[in-house]
Amino acid sequence: xxxxxxxxxxxxxxxxxxxxxxxxxxxxxxxxxxxxxxxxxxxxxxxxxxxxxxxxxxxxxxxxxxxxxxxxxxxxxxxxxxxxxxxxxxxxxxxxxxxxxxxxxxxxxxxxxxxxxxxxxxxxxxxxxxxxxxxxxxxxxxxxxxxxxxxxxxxxxxxxxxxxxxxxxxxxxxxxxxxxxxxxxxxxxxxxxxxxxxxxxxxxxxxxxxxxxxxxxxxxxxxxxxxxxxxxxxxxxxxxxxxxxxxxxxxxxxxxxxxxxxxxxxxxxxxxxxxxxxxxxxxxxxxxx
Amino acid sequence: xxxxxxxxxxxxxxxxxxxxxxxxxxxxxxxxxxxxxxxxxxxxxxxxxxxxxxxxxxxxxxxxxxxxxxxxxxxxxxxxxxxxxxxxxxxxxxxxxxxxxxxxxxxxxxxxxxxxxxxxxxxxxxxxxxxxxxxxxxxxxxxxxxxxxxxxxxxxxxxxxxxxxxxxxxxxxx
Numbered sequence: 001x002x003x004x005x006x007x008x009x010x011x012x013x014x015x016x017x018x019x020x021x022x023x024x025x026x027x028x029x030x031x032x033x034x035x036x037x038x039x040x041x042x043x044x045x046x047x048x049x050x051x052x053x054x055x056x057x058x059x060x061x062x063x064x065x066x067x068x069x070x071x072x073x074x075x076x077x078x079x080x081x082x083x084x085x086x087x088x089x090x091x092x093x094x095x096x097x098x099x100x101x102x103x104x105x106x107x108x109x110x111x112x113x114x115x116x117x118x119x120x121x122x123x124x125x126x127x128x129x130x131x132x133x134x135x136x137x138x139x140x141x142x143x144x145x146x147x148x149x150x151x152x153x154x155x156x157x158x159x160x161x162x163x164x165x166x167x168x169x170x171x172x173x174x175x176x177x178x179x180x181x182x183x184x185x186x187x188x189x190x191x192x193x194x195x196x197x198x199x200x201x202x203x204x205x206x207x208x209x210x211x212x213x214x215x216x217x218x219x220x221x222x223x224x225x226x227x228x229x230x231x232x233x234x235x236x237x238x239x240x241x242x243x244x245x246x247x248x249x250x251x252x253x254x255x256x257x258x259x260x261x262x263x264x265x266x267x268x269x270x271x272x273x274x275x276x277x278x279x280x281x282x283x284x285x286x287x288x289x
Numbered sequence: 290x291x292x293x294x295x296x297x298x299x300x301x302x303x304x305x306x307x308x309x310x311x312x313x314x315x316x317x318x319x320x321x322x323x324x325x326x327x328x329x330x331x332x333x334x335x336x337x338x339x340x341x342x343x344x345x346x347x348x349x350x351x352x353x354x355x356x357x358x359x360x361x362x363x364x365x366x367x368x369x370x371x372x373x374x375x376x377x378x379x380x381x382x383x384x385x386x387x388x389x390x391x392x393x394x395x396x397x398x399x400x401x402x403x404x405x406x407x408x409x410x411x412x413x414x415x416x417x418x419x420x421x422x423x424x425x426x427x428x429x430x431x432x433x434x435x436x437x438x439x440x441x442x443x444x445x446x447x448x449x450x451x452x453x454x455x456x457x458x459x460x461x462x463x
Contacts, residue, residue: 001327002348007306008326008372038368039349042329050306051326055373079362103439105353105417108362109369191438 003041010053014139017054017166022141024050026163031055032075032114035106060113060168063087068174074113074167078125079104081112090132090201091172093181097128097199100183103191113167116152119159119223122193122262126153127224128183129170131199131214137169138162146171149216153223176203176212180286182279185218186271188262194219195263196271200279202239204287210234213283217276220257220268227251227276239284241277248276311375315340316384324371331355333371334381342382342412346441353440356413357381363420382412385419394461395419404453406444414440418454422461430455 011017021028029048031037032055040046054060060075063084070091072081081087082098101107101115101124115125116136129136130149137146138161152160161167185197196219203212213231216224233247257268304310310323315338322337329348334340334357346354348367355366358380385393392400395418405411414437421428421436428436433454434447442450 001325002329003327005307005327008309008370009306010372034368034370034373035350035365038329038370042348042367053370053373102350103353104420104436105356105363105365105439106350109364189438190435 002044003038004044004047006048006051008051008053010056012056012058014057014059014166014168017052017057018139018141018164020050020052021164021166024052028052028163030117030166032117033077033110034114035102035110036114036118036120054166070172072112072170072172074111074116074169076112078107078110078112078115082107089177090175090179090181090203093128093132093183093199093201094125094172096181096183097124097197100124100185100187100191100194100197106191112170116170117159117161117167119153119157120193121156121222121224121258122195122197122219124183124185124194124197124199124218127197127199127216127218129172130216130224130226131181131201132172132175133214134173135171136160136167137171138165139168140165144168149224150226155222158222175201178205178287179203179212180283180289182282182286184275184279184282186275193262196220196257196268196275198272198275198279199224200276200283202234202280202283202287204239204284208238208288209236210239211236215276215280217255217272219263220255220272225255230276230280234280239280241281244277244280248273248280251276309372309375311372313374313377313379315379316381326370326372328371329367330357330359330369330371330374331366333374334366334379337371340381340383344409344412346409351441352410353413353417354410356416356440358416358420361420363417380416382415385415393419395422395457398457398460399450399453402453402456403449404445405442405450410440410442410444414442414450418457422454422458423463426458426463428454428458 028050031053060073062073078098082095087094136152181201185194199216201214205211215227230247230251252273257265259265312321344354346352350365350368357366
């Protein structure tokens with residue numbers, strides 16, 4: 001047997017799952033798609049006393065448009081969101097990012113909520129959700145709270161989720177009509193975690209000036225790094241290559257990426273320097289299309 | 290949902306937090322077994338059902354040798370627990386060929402085009418290909434390589450694998 005011993009529970013409702021988490025505290029671990037947790041169990045890097053498998057909590061598996069907001073149940077498989085017809089306009093960033101997540105086998109099982117709650121700093125989905133201004137709904141025994149990506153992602157594999165809370169839903173706000181987005185990634189092989197990935201979304205006004213934007217970079221910090229200064233510098237302006245270039249230089253100068261066997265800090269900074277302008281230019285191009 | 294019970298009271302077929310009885314349909318045949326909740330799906334298929342065509346490679350979701358179809362979708366059987374397959378319909382490499390033992394067109398194409406050398410990765414590649422070609426006709430070699438990017442082969446260099454998939458695409462009437 002690969003994993004260390006655990007007691008297994010498979011609740012069928014969110015309420016039941018929360019009850020179990022309350023009972024067990026931080027000894028328990030939630031199992032969703034298992035594409036990150038099961039390898040950790042197999043290596044015995046994770047040794048939870050209780051495993052709470054939420055794959056039968058089917059009430060968390062949905063993608064719908066609700067009052068202009070894209071609402072995604074946490075148990076939605078990557079593959080479902082990747083193929084969802086609802087994810088158009090700026091929201092098309094989500095399928096584009098998901099296309100880079102592992103392989104089809106992984107995306108058939110991996111869940112949207114699982115990726116976000118796992119919070120790998122090199123993962124694609126946290127960056128995409130962050131760039132789009134997505135909000136996470138966390139439910140515990142005392143009710144629900146909704147948090148921004150900035151609040152949710154606290155650092156390296158760390159989120160605002162309390163041990164007895166479940167990420168139940170992701171809400172992606174509506175974007176203006178003239179919006180475009182782009183996801184660009186450099187990795188050693190297709191399907192690997194990003195060395196650096198850039199998620200961008202831009203909305204343009206009738207005069208071609210930027211009215212709204214989002215930009216988040218994976219692989220350069222403990223969590224998706226939001227380039228708020230770049231967006232602030234673009235809003236109200238024509239998104240010229242020169243302006244984008246200048247803002248990117250300022251952003252990159254502030255970055256302190258990690259150095260590891262997948263790439264040095266300098267290399268990652270260099271990747272960001274090239275990918276950020278390309279992702280912004282492509283977002284603008286798609287907004288105009 | 291089952292709650293914690295005294296493990297000494299566990300008998301075959303009874304559910305506890307450490308053992309479960311599950312029912313799965315594999316290659317058209319229905320099986321009922323009691324399994325440890327820690328057992329991976331691929332170990333279950335190999336050890337409990339004696340279907341040893343599914344191979345165990347990396348056991349952490351990287352190599353794709355353990356690929357099986359669960360409810361018609363390819364998944365890593367090393368990253369799924371056997372208990373999670375309860376009520377599901379599975380297909381393993383043993384289920385690709387017809388009843389009469391004739392090779393499936395996908396298998397025939399790999400045979401004819403030398404799409405394998407040691408054969409360890411082949412079951413996973415066959416199932417990935419089987420699923421891919423059901424959805425896709427006339428794929429480009431780029432599309433084939435992307436579809437197979439989750440299946441690692443250490444012998445072939447992939448040239449003949451791509452060639453095999455192209456041949457299977459031509460030969461398989463679907």
